[in-house]
Amino acid sequence: MRVMGIDPGIAIVGFGVVDREGNRLKAVEYGSIQTEAGLPVPVRLRQIHEACRTLFALHRPDVVAVEQLFFQRNVTTAFTVGQARGVILLAAEQEGIPVTEYTPMQVKMAVTGYGQAQKKQVQEMVRILLALPGIPKPDDVADALAVAICEAHSAGVRDHAARKGGS
Numbered sequence: 499m500r501v502m503g504i505d506p507g508i509a510i511v512g513f514g515v516v517d518r519e520g521n522r523l524k525a526v527e528y529g530s531i532q533t534e535a536g537l538p539v540p541v542r543l544r545q546i547h548e549a550c551r552t553l554f555a556l557h558r559p560d561v562v563a564v565e566q567l568f569f570q571r572n573v574t575t576a577f578t579v580g581q582a583r584g585v586i587l588l589a590a591e592q593e594g595i596p597v598t599e600y601t602p603m604q605v606k607m608a609v610t611g612y613g614q615a616q617k618k619q620v621q622e623m624v625r626i627l628l629a630l631p632g633i634p635k636p637d638d639v640a641d642a643l644a645v646a647i648c649e650a651h652s653a654g655v656r657d658h659a660a661r662k663g664g665s
Contacts, residue, residue, distance in 0.1 A: 499653055500526070502559035502595075503646025504550075505638045506567070506583040508575075509533060511546055512638030515557045516628065516646040523650055525628040526557065528639050539578060543585045550589035562590040563598045563649035565605060565641065600648050605641075608648035620644050 499519075505512035514528035531549040533542035554562070564587065567580055590597045603613040609623045621633045621640045627647055634640045 499561075499650065500557065500559045501646045501649045501653070502553070502557060502562045503642040503644065503649065504562060504564045504586055505641035505645060506564060506579055506586055507638060508539070508542055508546075508578040508582045509535060510636060510638045511549070511582065511586065512636070512640070512642035513550075513553060514634075514639060514643035514646045515559065516643065516650055518650040518653065523627055523647060525630060525643065528634055528643055530636060530639050539581065543581055546582050547585040547589050550586050551593060554589060554593040554595055559595060561596050561598055561649060561653070562586075563600060563645045565645050566599050566601050598649050598652070600645060600652075605644050605648045608651045609644045 499517070501516050501518065503514045503516065509532065511531040512528075513531065515526040517524045517526055531546055533545050537545075564583065567576060567583060587597055600608075606615040606620055607613040609615070609627070610619050612619075617637065621637070624630070624640050624643045624647065625633050628643060634643060
């Protein structure tokens with residue numbers, strides 16, 4: 499199973515492609531889509547949309563896992579990130595790829611076993627679980643890989659339950 503995890507943003511969209519074979523996880527590719535701060539929002543959204551379509555076509559994931567938004571302070575940032583998230587979801591739909599969504603707490607729980615884990619703990623577990631030489635940078639990339647790991651684990655549980663007849 500191939501999962502593409504996405505950490506949405508307007509300036510930086512982190513992505514990570516992970517293959518799950520049995521209980522093993524392997525990072526295929528990871529990186530970021532970056533847009534220039536001075537550009538109008540519609541231009542940045544088009545760039546994100548086109549880059550996602552290209553990545554989806556290149557990697558052909560079985561599912562795209564996207565982190566849900568959680569903002570406590572800046573409403574303006576929340577709106578623009580929500581718009582970026584929307585074009586990412588649209589791109590997945592246009593490519594016919596199912597989408598799953600996870601809260602930050604669900605991602606932390608799947609990766610570290612603790613829903614209140616600190617960012618550094620999550621990043622280190624991403625490095626360990628995927629046998630990476632270092633923690634991926636920027637943080638958005640490590641976050642995207644964490645979302646992909648969350649989906650890979652969740653899909654594994656769903657598959658196991660289906661084999662057991664839902665019990």
